[in-house]
Amino acid sequence: MSDLKIINHADQRVLMTNQLAESFGTSSDIINRNFQRNSNRYTHGKHYFALSGEELREFKGSRQFDATLKYTSVLYLWTEKGAWLHAKSLNTNRAWDAYEMLVDDYYNVKENLPQAPQSLELALQAALEHEREIKTIKSDVKYLKGSMRIDSLQQQEIQEAAKYSVVQALGGGDSKAYEDLSKKVFSAFWKEFKKHFKVPRYGDVPKVKFDEAIRFIELWRPSTSLQIEIDQANSQMAM
Structure with a gap:
């Protein structure tokens, strides 16, 4: 996962559809199809961001992106929670293994930014809470992998x-x-x-x-x- 191109949006790391598909061992078409079939489960700003218009033009202008996205009118960016839902839709060992690695090696790798001394206590509290969330997610992944039926x-x-x-x-x-x-x-x-x-x-x-x-x-x-x-x-x- 270390070779993934880092994309930050709305103060968090996200992945484009093609990056998520490649990590999960599937295609962008399947990712998009699963999203359309379960769109009621996804919340904009929580599970994904859909960039279009001026926001998309700014995104393209500020980053080196895949040339195949040059003419994309709507670009989806998937958060950690969005990646979780996609792993659940695919429900394959490859997807769950990739999701765990994404959590550890991509989504939760923080930039080394200086913090104001007065915010240190709040930052530590947030870090502890985040660690608890990660443990819960990993526990859920382990349970789902263990409950998967033979194909x-x-x-x-x-x-x-x-x-x-x-x-x-x-x-x-x-x-x-x-x-x-x-x-x-x-x-x-x-x-x-x-x-x-x-x-x-x-x-x-x-x-x-x-x-x-x-x-x-x-x-x-x-x-x-x-x-x-x-x-x-x-x-x-x-x-």
């Missing part, structure tokens, strides 16, 4: 691993046990799986437990009584 690709991987494990337990797709007991064994597997992870459906497994889910599938074996049924069914085929 569609991970769900597919779990499905395929489960199918392979159950079919192997049945003695293969051509076995008599597969023909007679596949529904029962699959039902038993998913019942144990959901009970172990305490979820109503496998798609609700937290992303942080994905590796554990794959390990569970690899180690899963039918119960003793179910294994006896499988062996009996397959022994009939052998006879």
Whole structure:
């Protein structure tokens, strides 16, 4: 984050849309689309600034900016709180990790400006309050990352691993046990799986437990009584 071009507006650090998108590993179009879809959640001056007209011309004139913004009629600048909402909309590990780094290495890096002695106590109080806010934000980020559910690709991987494990337990797709007991064994597997992870459906497994889910599938074996049924069914085929 140290290579981000510093932009100050209204006595705070902000980021342009393209900077935020690059940090979060997404595109400016997606940032803009998420903003439009959730515009009622954003407050001008708190989450963002929209520069236009003379204010935008002054901004362009006082800074070296991306040439692609030369003909921009409205420029959005995102505050720390605005970046938080965008990270929440994206809800990816990349976005949350980037947000934490932005908080530490960009938004909250203060310029070394001299302070009047009489304002020192107020400055210390503000710094302590700000530190408490940062700890709260990081706690929220940690909670949200921990509560993220597995994505569609991970769900597919779990499905395929489960199918392979159950079919192997049945003695293969051509076995008599597969023909007679596949529904029962699959039902038993998913019942144990959901009970172990305490979820109503496998798609609700937290992303942080994905590796554990794959390990569970690899180690899963039918119960003793179910294994006896499988062996009996397959022994009939052998006879």
